[in-house]
Amino acid sequence: MMGNWSLGDYFxxxxxxxxxxxxxxTEWLNIDKSKLAVSVFEGDETAPFDKEAHDxxxxxxxxxxxxxxxxxxxxxxxxxxxxxxCGPDTEMFHWKGETEVPPKDSNPGNDEDNxxxxxxxxxxxxxxxxxxxxxxxxxxxxxTGMGMERTLLVLNNKTDVFQTDVxxxxxxxxxxxxxxxxxxxxxxxxxxxxxxxxLRTAVMIMxxxxxxxxxNVDQGYIVRRLIRRAVRYARILEINDNFCxxxxxxxxxxxxxxxGEVKRNKQFILAEMKKEEVKFRNTLEKGIxxxxxxxxxxxNKKLSSTQAFDLYQSYGFPIEITVExxxxxxxxxxxxxxxxxxxxxxxxxxxxxxxKFKGGLADTGEMSxxxxxxxxxxHAALREVxxxxxxxxxxxxxxxxxRFDFSHPAKMTDEEKKKVxxxxxxxxxxxxxxxxAEMSVAEAKSGGAIGLFEEKYGNKVKVYTIGDPSLHPHxxxxxxxxxxxxxxxxxxxxxxxxxxxxxxxxxxxxLSEHTGLxxxxxxxxxxxxxSGVRRIKAILE
Numbered sequence: 148m149m150g151n152w153s154l155g156d157y158f159x160x161x162x163x164x165x166x167x168x169x170x171x172x173t174e175w176l177n178i179d180k181s182k183l184a185v186s187v188f189e190g191d192e193t194a195p196f197d198k199e200a201h202d203x204x205x206x207x208x209x210x211x212x213x214x215x216x217x218x219x220x221x222x223x224x225x226x227x228x229x230x231x232x233c234g235p236d237t238e239m240f241h242w243k244g245e246t247e248v249p250p251k252d253s254n255p256g257n258d259e260d261n262x263x264x265x266x267x268x269x270x271x272x273x274x275x276x277x278x279x280x281x282x283x284x285x286x287x288x289x290x291t292g293m294g295m296e297r298t299l300l301v302l303n304n305k306t307d308v309f310q311t312d313v314x315x316x317x318x319x320x321x322x323x324x325x326x327x328x329x330x331x332x333x334x335x336x337x338x339x340x341x342x343x344x345x346l347r348t349a350v351m352i353m354x355x356x357x358x359x360x361x362x363n364v365d366q367g368y369i370v371r372r373l374i375r376r377a378v379r380y381a382r383i384l385e386i387n388d389n390f391c392x393x394x395x396x397x398x399x400x401x402x403x404x405x406x407g408e409v410k411r412n413k414q415f416i417l418a419e420m421k422k423e424e425v426k427f428r429n430t431l432e433k434g435i436x437x438x439x440x441x442x443x444x445x446x447n448k449k450l451s452s453t454q455a456f457d458l459y460q461s462y463g464f465p466i467e468i469t470v471e472x473x474x475x476x477x478x479x480x481x482x483x484x485x486x487x488x489x490x491x492x493x494x495x496x497x498x499x500x501x502x503k504f505k506g507g508l509a510d511t512g513e514m515s516x517x518x519x520x521x522x523x524x525x526h527a528a529l530r531e532v533x534x535x536x537x538x539x540x541x542x543x544x545x546x547x548x549x550r551f552d553f554s555h556p557a558k559m560t561d562e563e564k565k566k567v568x569x570x571x572x573x574x575x576x577x578x579x580x581x582x583x584a585e586m587s588v589a590e591a592k593s594g595g596a597i598g599l600f601e602e603k604y605g606n607k608v609k610v611y612t613i614g615d616p617s618l619h620p621h622x623x624x625x626x627x628x629x630x631x632x633x634x635x636x637x638x639x640x641x642x643x644x645x646x647x648x649x650x651x652x653x654x655x656x657x658l659s660e661h662t663g664l665x666x667x668x669x670x671x672x673x674x675x676x677x678s679g680v681r682r683i684k685a686i687l688e
Contacts, residue, residue, distance in 0.1 A: 153289040162268045162289045163203045166239060170266070178301060182242040184254045184262055185209055188223055188235030189216035194273060194281050197222075197235045204237070215256030224269040224290075232271045232284060239266040241301045265301060266293040309340055313401060317343040320397050325384035338380040345377040346391060346420075350398040353416045354409035358538045358554040360679025361423040367679075372465040374423045378431065379468050391424045392417050415536050418556040419679045426678070427463060434462030438469065442476050452484025456492075459485075514546040517665050517687060520581060521571070522551050523613060524668070525683065526597070527630035528570040529553055532563050538597075540680050548671070548686050555681045559673050571668040574629050579614040586610060591633050598633030608633045 153162065169175045170183065185204050190196030196216070204214055225233030242249045244261035255262040271288040273281040299311045309318055309329075318329050321342055327335050349370050352359055361371035374391060381390060395416055403410035441454045450473050458464040466489075470480045522542055530537045533555055541552040559567075585607045591598065596610045614629040665687055672684040 148292050149295050150290065150292040152291075155286040155288065158272075158287050158289060159199050159268075159270055160203060162270075162291060163200060163237065164207065166266060166268055166291065167204075167207045167209075170239065176298070176302065178241065180208070181248055183209070184213040184215065184240045184242070184249070186215040186217045186222055186238045186240070186255050188237075189218055191219060193279070194219075194223075194235070197237070197270075200235070200237045200270070212252050213254050215254040217256055225271070226275045230275050230277055232273070232288070233275050233281070234270045234272040236267050236269040238264050238268075240264050241297075243306050263297060263300075264294070265297045267291065309343065314343055314347075316397055316401060317347065317394055320394060321384065321386075324390050324393065325381075325386050327384055334383055338383040341380045342377045342384070342394065345373040346394045347398050349373040349377070349420065350395050350409065350416055351402070351406070353419060354399070354406065354412045356408050356412065358412070358415060358536050358679075360415075360419045360554060360556070360677075362677045362680065367677075371423060371463070371678075372467065374420060375427045375463065375465055376468060378424055378427050379471075382431075389421065389424050389428065391420045395420050412536065415556060422556070422678055430462045434458060434464050435472070437462065438464070438472055439476075442473060442478055445478055448478050450478055450480045452481040452488055455480050455482075455485045456488040459489075460492075514687075515544050518544045518546075518549040520613075521665055521668060521685070521687060522549055523611060523630045523632050523634070524571045524574050524665075525549070525551055525567070525685065526553070526632065527613075528567045528574075529555075529683075530597075531570060532566045533559070540676075548684055551683045551685070552676055552680055553683070554679055556679055558675070559681065564670050564673060568668060568670055574613070575665050575668065577614075579629055581611065581613050583609045583611045588633075594631065596631045596633050610634075 170178050171180050187200045187204070188194070188197040201214060201216070205211065222236050222238065223233070224236050225231060238255070240255045240262040242253075242261065243263045244253070244258075249258075249261065253261065255264070269290040269292070271290065272284055274284050275281055296308050296311060296313060299313065300306070300308050303311055305311055308314065318339055321339050322329055325339075327339070329336055329339055352366065352370050352373075357366075359366045359370060361367055361374055363371070377391065396413075399409050399413050399416070409416070438458060441450060441458070445451075445454070450469070455464075455466060455469050458469050459466065466480070466482060466485050470482065473480050522539075522544070526537070526539055536554060538554045539552070540554055543550040586594070588598075588608055591608055591610050594610070598608070610631060611634045612628065612631045667688040668685060669688055670683055670685045672682075674682050676682045
């Protein structure tokens with residue numbers, strides 16, 4: 148979706164004029180005016196007919212019979228909640244009927260199936276109050292939204308968005324893999340669309356620098372659902388071999404020039420997608436057989452929440468797949484009950500997710516604080532040895548050990564583990580300074596700090612730096628930077644463990660800000676947590 152805003156600046160006249168100019172001018176899209184139509188808000192008992200928008204379209208040359216007057220359900224936006232800014236919108240449509248030009252009296256109001264909406268201008272000119280009435284806003288705003296792929300469809304003289312440049316190469320590849328033709332229609336065409344759309348979306352999510360891999364929680368669960376639904380529909384297309392990586396490579400090829408992160412993270416995408424497809428294919432047939440058994444035993448033509456959740460837990464069946472397969476057999480599924488079961492499941496893991504903010508500390512005593520500083524050294528060393536795709540996925544710290552979860556697609560080799568240990572122990576031996584400074588998130592990012600940027604930080608964050616003299620007045624100017632990370636602390640710095648910083652005199656206790664306090668770092672275990680996430684347990688000796 149492409150769009151732009153006007154906040155208290157231009158309003159209806161300019162928005163409508165510029166929209167029409169962009170659509171029809173030879174300098175811009177040069178769309179045939181005879182194939183365009185619009186809609187405006189017809190008015191009701193709470194808000195008047197949008198005569199201003201209607202008359203603007205007439206002034207621009209749009210015939211009256213091409214202007215549809217429609218109710219709130221069609222031509223009104225908001226508010227986002229029970230109260231708030233809202234207002235009418237005007238929408239622009241392109242003819243997609245079988246005839247070359249639309250019939251004389253055809254418009255989106257009386258011939259909806261033959262008109263494709265490509266753009267809308269939302270006019271936020273009212274405020275909905277608690278009592279349900281609307282009052283004019285002092286500051287009027289415009290929000291415009293233009294469907295990029297729909298507009299591309301129009302410019303390419305297509306009637307199907309999957310035949311445009313951003314989808315068609317994927318469809319051709321699916322045809323090649325399946326031996327079916329896109330124009331067969333019915334379930335074949337539907338399956339091809341789902342495979343193309345879902346895998347494209349999965350690639351774009353996984354290609355983000357956050358390094359999101361398929362999993363059972365958070366964004367990872369969305370990716371897993373997308374991939375597994377694509378694999379499920381590939382069965383309809385009779386694609387029996389692993390294929391997701393082939394489609395993913397084509398997606399990267401299409402978007403690499405525009406989205407550099409997709410190209411940069413290509414290997415991560417392909418590795419994680421392959422693992423997810425192999426894992427699901429291994430259980431798909433078993434799960435389908437179990438589902439068929441459950442369907443036979445279902446009472447009152449309905450699968451229970453327990454049956455649906457068992458399929459999810461045992462075979463990784465997203466509820467959408469269970470619902471689709473059950474529907475094909477004429478059964479309903481207790482989705483509400485499933486969601487309750489899922490909520491209980493998610494609550495168990497949420498406390499662990501919250502530890503990402505708190506640093507995972509069981510307490511803030513001396514030993515736990517040392518381990519917390521050690522996690523920063525570990526994070527930096529892992530990125531040095533394994534690559535920048537490594538991101539923290541959680542931690543848990545006690546007085547006896549640290550546990551650190553991180554994104555990485557494969558088991559670490561003994562050589563990699565030793566390199567990480569050696570880097571950390573070398574940093575400890577160098578007795579690096581540990582310091583912090585408060586700054587905005589933008590300043591932290593531009594300064595090279597790493598952090599959980601998908602989380603919600605406050606206006607100011609603490610950036611802890613190990614070995615950077617520029618952020619601490621008492622640091623050794625010859626000390627290099629080892630780690631720079633957003634964190635809530637605490638750490639072995641001048642405000643913890645051995646003494647307090649006398650800020651007025653700018654004098655710190657001599658040993659309280661050194662990595663040399665930590666001792667010897669040793670990895671005692673490295674293991675998988677979930678797909679694409681590894682876990683290290685380590686101690687300080």
